[in-house]
Amino acid sequence: MDTIATTQKLNNDEIFDLMKQFITEVIGEEFVEEMDITPKSSFTKDLEMDSIEIVSFSEKIKTHFGEQIDFTGWLSAMDLDQLINLNLEMIINYIQECQSSK
Amino acid sequence: MAKFVFIVPPLTGHINPTLSMGAVLIQRGHQVGWITLDPDLAFKLPEGGELLLIKYNESDQQKQDSEQYLDIITKKIVYGIDSIKFLYEEVLIPLNRHSYDGIVDWLEKYKPDLVITDHQMFAGAIAAVNQKIPYATSVTAPAAIKIMDELPKVHEWEVNQIVALQKELGMDKLTSIACSGLLTMVLTSKEFFGELELPACYHFVGPVINRKPVNAYFDWDLLNKINRPKILVSIGTTFDHEHKKNFFAKVIEAFGDEELTVVVVSEPSLFEMWPENFIVQRMVPQLELLPHLDAVVCHGGHNTVCETLMNGLPMVVIPIAYDQSHVAGRVVRVGAGLRLNFNRFKARHLQEAVYEILQKEDFKTSALEIKRSFIAAGGTEAAATLLEKFSVNEPLFLLNS
Numbered sequence: 196m197d198t199i200a201t202t203q204k205l206n207n208d209e210i211f212d213l214m215k216q217f218i219t220e221v222i223g224e225e226f227v228e229e230m231d232i233t234p235k236s237s238f239t240k241d242l243e244m245d246s247i248e249i250v251s252f253s254e255k256i257k258t259h260f261g262e263q264i265d266f267t268g269w270l271s272a273m274d275l276d277q278l279i280n281l282n283l284e285m286i287i288n289y290i291q292e293c294q295s296s297k
Numbered sequence: 298m299a300k301f302v303f304i305v306p307p308l309t310g311h312i313n314p315t316l317s318m319g320a321v322l323i324q325r326g327h328q329v330g331w332i333t334l335d336p337d338l339a340f341k342l343p344e345g346g347e348l349l350l351i352k353y354n355e356s357d358q359q360k361q362d363s364e365q366y367l368d369i370i371t372k373k374i375v376y377g378i379d380s381i382k383f384l385y386e387e388v389l390i391p392l393n394r395h396s397y398d399g400i401v402d403w404l405e406k407y408k409p410d411l412v413i414t415d416h417q418m419f420a421g422a423i424a425a426v427n428q429k430i431p432y433a434t435s436v437t438a439p440a441a442i443k444i445m446d447e448l449p450k451v452h453e454w455e456v457n458q459i460v461a462l463q464k465e466l467g468m469d470k471l472t473s474i475a476c477s478g479l480l481t482m483v484l485t486s487k488e489f490f491g492e493l494e495l496p497a498c499y500h501f502v503g504p505v506i507n508r509k510p511v512n513a514y515f516d517w518d519l520l521n522k523i524n525r526p527k528i529l530v531s532i533g534t535t536f537d538h539e540h541k542k543n544f545f546a547k548v549i550e551a552f553g554d555e556e557l558t559v560v561v562v563s564e565p566s567l568f569e570m571w572p573e574n575f576i577v578q579r580m581v582p583q584l585e586l587l588p589h590l591d592a593v594v595c596h597g598g599h600n601t602v603c604e605t606l607m608n609g610l611p612m613v614v615i616p617i618a619y620d621q622s623h624v625a626g627r628v629v630r631v632g633a634g635l636r637l638n639f640n641r642f643k644a645r646h647l648q649e650a651v652y653e654i655l656q657k658e659d660f661k662t663s664a665l666e667i668k669r670s671f672i673a674a675g676g677t678e679a680a681a682t683l684l685e686k687f688s689v690n691e692p693l694f695l696l697n698s
Contacts, residue, residue, distance in 0.1 A: 226641045238377075243640040245377040245622040250447045270447055275454040279379050 204294045207234075210287045217255040221248050234284040241282075249281075256286070264293040299688035300328045302349065302409035303435075304400060304421030306392060307335040310533075310600045311415045311437045314484055314505035318413075318435075319346055321681040327688075332403045332421070334396060349407060351399030376640065380618035381451060385458045393420035397466055400424040411688040416441060419459050419475040423466050426474060433480035433687055435680075438599050439490055440623035442476065442483070480687045482680055485603065488670035489627060500683055503674025504603035506584070513580040520558060520576065520589060526655050527589060528552075529581070531562035532596040532617065540617065542567060548594070549575075550644035551651070560586065592654050594647070596639070597621035597628070606633060609668045611660030613650045615639050632663035 205213070211234055219227045222244065230242065238244045244252070256266045269289055273281065301322055303315040312333075319329045320343035330347040331338060339348045375383045397420040404412070404424055412432035414421030425432035436442055441455075459473040468474070481499045483490065490501065520527065530548050532541065545563055552559045553572035561577045571577050583601070587593075587608040595601045597616040602624050605612050612634040614625035625636040635650045654660045675682075 222638065222641065226638075239379050243376060243638070245616065245638070246448060246451070247622045247626045248638075249378075253447055267447060271449050273448070274450045275378065275382055278448065278451065279382065 205290070207287055207291065210290050211283065213259070214283050214286060217252055217259075218242065218244075220255060221251050232283070234287060235282055237280055237282040239279050239281070249278075260290070260293075264290060298326050298328065299410040299685065300330075300408065301411050301413060301684060301688065302330045302332055302404070302407055304332045304396075304412060304414040304418050304424075305338075306389075306415055306418050307333065308417075310598055311417065312338065312341070313600060314437055315413070315415075315435065316341060316343060316346075317505045317677045318680050318684065319343055321677050322684065325681065325685070327685070330403075330407055330409070332400055334392075334399075349403045351396055351403070353399065375618050377618070377622070378448075378451065381455065384619055385455060389417055390458055390462055393418065393462060394465070396420045397424060401428065404428045404430060411684060413684060414477075416475050416481075419462065419473070420466070422474045422477065423463055423468055427467060431479055431687065432477050433482065433684060434475065434477040436476065436481060436483045438620050439483050439485045440599070440620035440627075442495075443491070443493060443623060480683060482683060484680075485599070486667070486670035486674040489603075489606070489631060489667050491627060491630065501674050502680040502683065503671045503676045504600075504607060505677045505680055506600070506604055506607060513578065513582045515578070515582050515586065516576065517589075520560070520586075523558060525556050525558060526591040527558040527560065528592045528594060528651060528655075529560045529562070529583070529586065529590055530594040531581075531583070531601060532615070533598045533601065544615075544639075547642070547644045547647060551648040555648070557651075560590075592651060594651065597624040597636075599624055602628060603671070606664050606667045607671055609661065609665040611654040611664050613637060613647065613654060615642060615647075631667055632659060633667055634660055634664070 215227070215232055218232065232242070236242055238249050253266060253270050260266065303319060305312045305315055315331065319331070322329050323343055323345040330349045331342060332349045332351060334351050336350055342348060396418070400421055401424045405428065409430060412421060412425040412430050413435055414425065414432055416434050416436045417438070422432055422434065456473045459475055460471060463470055463474065478498055482502050483499055484502060484504055486503050487501045532544060541563060545561065545567055548561065549568070549572060552574070554574060557574060559575045560581060561575055562579070562581055563577055564579055565571070565577045584604060587604060587610065590610060593601070593605040593610055593612040595605065595612060595614060597614045598621065602612070602614070612628060613636070614628050614634055615637045616622045616625040617639045628634045629636050634654055637646055637650060
């Protein structure tokens with residue numbers, strides 16, 4: 196599943212669903228069911244994911260999009276406050292940016 | 298004969314290893330002191346150890362006020378990456394700033410040949426350099442020196458906090474001196490720590506845990522009364538009441554009336570009733586207890602994890618904050634246990650995880666492998682020998698490198 200090379204551009208909703216799928220894979224389906232995940236959900240405060248879980252989530256994005264986006268580069272440039280406030284919308288916007296610049 | 302001084306933060310997990318190392322140095326005929334803010338350390342020091350208590354003039358309101366970080370760390374609920382920010386901004390930096398003058402005073406008076414400072418007591422390293430005394434570092438929470446490749450700015454941010462304090466205390470250096478360039482002892486084995494390129498001054502000495510037995514009552518007959526698996530549940534000394542209440546409510550639901558004997562480290566008054574198969578005590582003689590057990594449930598504090606592995610026991614780790622997420626990650630990576638998310642896990646998950654580590658032999662086998670690597674690393678004796686080596690005639694150019 197993870198190795199699909201997505202060539203067509205995804206819209207915001209599709210990216211959001213994909214993010215939700217990755218979060219589910221990292222923290223488990225039954226927990227996700229109880230959460231109200233929105234684009235505004237932050238990883239640390241709302242989803243209560245710790246650094247190791249955020250890293251596994253980023254691995255999944257990397258595997259999925261491959262060369263299309265430099266997710267590791269983007270994430271590794273984040274300072275502590277940015278990481279604490281990191282939410283789904285920021286990632287959606289970043290992926291959109293990468294797609295539209297192709 | 299040499300004169301050593303340990304500089305420790307008021308955190309049990311960071312103090313205990315220094316007590317063992319100090320005891321061995323004293324046995325070998327050296328003079329050893331401990332610089333601390335905590336007067337109660339006097340009761341824990343090995344025989345012959347000297348308490349060098351940091352005390353400030355009581356009229357100094359600023360200094361009095363800054364002592365509040367001691368309370369803060371137990372009261373505030375922090376989680377994930379947020380907890381790193383909290384740890385530095387509200388605990389470590391104020392603590393180090395507060396301790397600095399007192400450390401300098403003691404170094405001037407005591408004149409040690411070698412300072413051994415905790416990696417989180419960077420004020421000790423700064424004071425040693427400013428006083429031109431060689432220093433070694435003891436890394437009691439090894440995850441702290443590990444950099445996450447994906448999130449390099451987290452480590453960079455930590456270093457910046459230390460560098461800013463160094464500058465404030467008169468040291469113009471753009472890198473952190475928290476880990477000594479002379480000798481940095483990492484209190485674990487390479488096998489448990491994982492791959493990371495480190496300078497030659499880093500020595501993996503293994504966990505240093507052969508400390509004095511704790512004088513805590515324990516009903517051994519009750520423990521051994523029924524022949525069934527025995528587990529220990531402990532989430533350490535640092536976390537507050539609300540955290541504990543939620544946590545132990547789930548522990549009760551998971552293990553109440555199961556075919557297990559469950560030893561719980563907690564205030565018994567936390568609940569009016571505990572299940573009959575529970576033994577609940579505020580303190581337990583953990584080192585003596587571990588050899589009788591089959592598995593451990595803990596929060597991923599480095600000391601408890603090492604003590605558990607040293608007994609070849611599998612564990613379920615439920616990290617709460619700070620570096621515990623890393624420690625838990627290592628336990629899973631080496632195959633010695635399972636991890637759960639502190640905020641999300643339910644009683645059922647804890648129960649399933651504990652039965653899994655009890656039933657699948659692989660977890661125990663992996664724990665035993667780590668145990669062997671710990672023993673091979675040398676422990677307390679190896680650490681003491683390294684300290685002796687660096688206490689004599691070290692040229693000053695090695696300082697501050």
